[in-house]
Amino acid sequence: MQIEIDEISKTFGVTAALTPVSLSIPSGALVALLGPSGSGKTTLLRILGGLEFATSGRVLFDGQDATGLTVQERRAGFVFQSYALFRHMTVFDNIAYGLNARPRAQRPPKAEIARRVTKLLDLIQLPDIGSRFPSQLSGGQRQRVALARALAIEPRMLLLDEPFGALDAKVRKELRQGLRDIHDTTGLTTVFVTHDQDEAMELADLVVVMSMGKIEQIGRPQDIRAKPASAFVKDFIGG
């Protein structure tokens, strides 16, 4: 799905989290929103997912105005920074949650739900953990379960908030490849937020460098590296 961000701004009280920003994300792209904390990248991601509403501006999905769509109507697979797994449910029930939450008429039968959950557990290469609880998983496993849970609703896009932030360096490297693979298999338009320039440069097709609620530069990793558009970008990706 193609995503168009048209002059989106967001203010919290008197502070501006986003000055009007515009961004066009081609269908099937893997995009990184890169910037230091306070740059507005998470706010932009949450606006896309419908968890936050823009003060002004529009969001278009495949050319259709999606600005007023509720969080449920957006059908965005969202992976939270701390994964936000339902702690009182097994991994299986976590992944099945979105399917079970559908209105009765659209809800797949139990056996079909089980089949899909099993398939997703295979996709994240953790076929045997369905009956465990989140507290019994490692950080990397939790992240993958969160990803599977988001994919279960057959989302129109995948939004990830610092998906590797809580992991140690070695696991982080492995899961980067995992996300790349899942993106390539599903072909979903994917947007992830990170403050780690290595991660953005290595993983994304398109990097959006943000600072103080503004977009500093949009480009392919090699272009940004070769021609930083501002002193900030040069400094940030150099560090």
Added chain:
Amino acid sequence: MSDTPNIRFRPVTTEPALVQGLVISGVIAVLAVLLFAPLIAVFYEALSKGWFAAVASLADKESLAAIRLTLTVALVSVPLNAVFGVAAAWLITKYDFRGKAFLITLIDLPFSVSPVVAGLCIVLTFGANTVVGGWLVDAGYPIVFALPGIILASMFVTFPFVARELIPVMIEQGRAEEEAALTLGASGWRVFFTVTLPNIRWALLYGVLLCNARAMGEFGAVAVVSGKIRGQTATMPITIEMLYNEYLSVAAFTLAGVLALLAFVTLGLKTFLEIRHADALAATRRH
């Protein structure tokens, strides 16, 4: 390591045995004076004329009415306060709005206001010579000196328990799980029943148990609004006081014993559930 010098290490947070012993015996001494001795005295007095006299005093019409009234009050006010408490905690922890700090203060108000004052407020608002109260009396639904007033007073006094228990838990758990459920397509009610409620069920249970204990034991506020009509508006604590003032000590202490036993049931239930669900408790606390 056979040549390790004979040094005894102890964890830095542990005190020497002497200090430990002193602290523990100090606590036990205080508990004995404040808790065990009075409890034993209650049961001793209740049974001083034998089991038969104790049971006979309970079978008295007024005592039975008092027990029934107290249970009714708890049965009505505790569920209502549970619902209000959850709603208040939900509001405070999941939303940002103007006047939030004021709302938190309001919830705590019953803790800082003397129950007698609370009872007086209800009399002054709903008494027979006020506009509202007079109208309700004419309509056949008196509030003061009747069951509704007693329930109102008990609810006022026990209002903070559930909310106070829930707010810290809900703040600690944050909004992320609810947000995740929303992005997965769940409606607000579904999020509440499948995510929020299971996550707060232990805190809610504690709140309800505390609320229940206090609702059954409340004296001051109820004394003012009830009018202490024997066999009609006298709850257990009030009946106990009246019996005691009339030197009917067996009856008074037996009823007090029953009230204490009701508290034990509450405590026992809490402990039972804690042991039974120790794993689930640990899982929800540490994530």
